[in-house]
Amino acid sequence: MADTGIIAIGSYNDNDADALDEIGAVRVPSLADALALPEAERATVKAIAYKSGASIDGEVLDAFPALGLLSNFGVGYDAIDVAAATARDVAVTNTPDVLNDDVADLAVGMLLMQMRRMRQADAHVRSGMWAEGQPFPLNRKMSGARVGILGLGRIGFEIANRLAAFKMDVHYWSRSSKETPAWTWHDSPSALAEAVDLLVVAVVGGPETENIVSKEVLDALGADGVLVNISRGSTVDEAALLDALEGGRLAGAALDVFENEPKIDPRFAALEEVVLQPHQGSATHTTRAAMGCLQRANIEAFLKGDTLLTRVN
Ligand SMILES: NC(=O)c1ccc[n+]([C@@H]2O[C@H](COP(=O)([O-])OP(=O)(O)OC[C@H]3O[C@@H](n4cnc5c(N)ncnc54)[C@H](O)[C@@H]3O)[C@@H](O)[C@H]2O)c1
Numbered sequence: 001m002a003d004t005g006i007i008a009i010g011s012y013n014d015n016d017a018d019a020l021d022e023i024g025a026v027r028v029p030s031l032a033d034a035l036a037l038p039e040a041e042r043a044t045v046k047a048i049a050y051k052s053g054a055s056i057d058g059e060v061l062d063a064f065p066a067l068g069l070l071s072n073f074g075v076g077y078d079a080i081d082v083a084a085a086t087a088r089d090v091a092v093t094n095t096p097d098v099l100n101d102d103v104a105d106l107a108v109g110m111l112l113m114q115m116r117r118m119r120q121a122d123a124h125v126r127s128g129m130w131a132e133g134q135p136f137p138l139n140r141k142m143s144g145a146r147v148g149i150l151g152l153g154r155i156g157f158e159i160a161n162r163l164a165a166f167k168m169d170v171h172y173w174s175r176s177s178k179e180t181p182a183w184t185w186h187d188s189p190s191a192l193a194e195a196v197d198l199l200v201v202a203v204v205g206g207p208e209t210e211n212i213v214s215k216e217v218l219d220a221l222g223a224d225g226v227l228v229n230i231s232r233g234s235t236v237d238e239a240a241l242l243d244a245l246e247g248g249r250l251a252g253a254a255l256d257v258f259e260n261e262p263k264i265d266p267r268f269a270a271l272e273e274v275v276l277q278p279h280q281g282s283a284t285h286t287t288r289a290a291m292g293c294l295q296r297a298n299i300e301a302f303l304k305g306d307t308l309l310t311r312v313n
């Protein structure tokens with residue numbers, strides 16, 4: 001174990017791996033590998049650079065008794081039991097804001113891809129059907145539609161801004177209404193779904209929002225409805241979503257996140273009107289580099305005793 005007391009858990013790209021090596025982190029591929037380190041080595045760990053969806057609870061934290069910082073690579077920290085960390089004086093940091101644009105861009109792109117059937121249109125051209133004179137069937141207009149954003153946080157706000165530029169009638173649900181006079185607040189997810197045709201989920205994951213997009217919400221969205229999810233798979237009742245799509249009670253979906261990633265329910269792949277993405281909302285070179293910098297900046301601040309940049313507890 002390096003004497004810096006830093007371990008990096010997870011799969012990092014080459015640039016991040018080099019930068020982590022430079023600050024003296026010991027890299028291990030998974031949480032299980034970190035837990036398998038000898039007790040004497042785990043006892044020296046002061047800071048963890050974390051990049052994994054594996055759950056960290058109190059029992060895991062107890063395996064690192066000298067831990068003071070858990071620096072998460074990602075804005076969403078639903079895999080981490082923050083209350084358990086706080087109870088053990090472990091600070092938790094994340095990587096907010098630097099990824100807002102990319103995630104919002106992907107959400108808008110997925111919606112456009114679903115509505116204009118761009119995946120099917122691409123296949124139509126490649127297969128030679130267009131060249132043979134077969135027209136591609138007409139599809140659905142996106143500009144001007146009624147859209148709902150479930151969770152008007154940092155990313156939700158960026159999505160709403162982009163969709164407003166598509167001349168959409170923007171509605172939202174958040175626990176409280178915001179200073180956004182041009183956009184309409186609703187007092188429940190179902191009321192929001194009732195008012196719109198397209199619903200974009202941008203709320204946090206975790207126990208409090210589990211299945212917040214319930215069967216009731218999907219029914220309220222209705223047979224012309226399209227659901228976009230870039231939040232976490234846990235926020236949508238996936239069984240209800242699959243039933244609604246298969247039964248024609250929802251027009252389509254565009255999903256970047258799933259309940260059981262990356263081994264998603266095979267029923268999704270059989271659905272023609274569903275766009276599937278491999279949880280790649282923030283996955284551009286630029287943004288991943290910024291996330292890595294922020295993760296390491298928190299570790300460096302912690303080791304120097306400075307104020308953490310993006311603390312969540
Ligand atoms: N697909 C991707 O690659 C990707 C990338 C980044 C973030 N995300 C997800 O997007 C989420 C949102 O990120 P953000 O930076 O906009 O976060 P944020 O904290 O700024 O916004 C989250 C929204 O959820 C709401 N919220 C928080 N706790 C809630 C609760 N208990 N009940 C109901 N609503 C609650 C907040 O009020 C806010 O509207 C992340 O937590 C993460 O899960 C996904």
Ligand SMILES: O=C(O)[C@H](O)CO
Pocket residue numbers: 073074075076077099281282
């Ligand atoms: O929360 C995030 O930042 C993304 O989902 C990457 O994990």
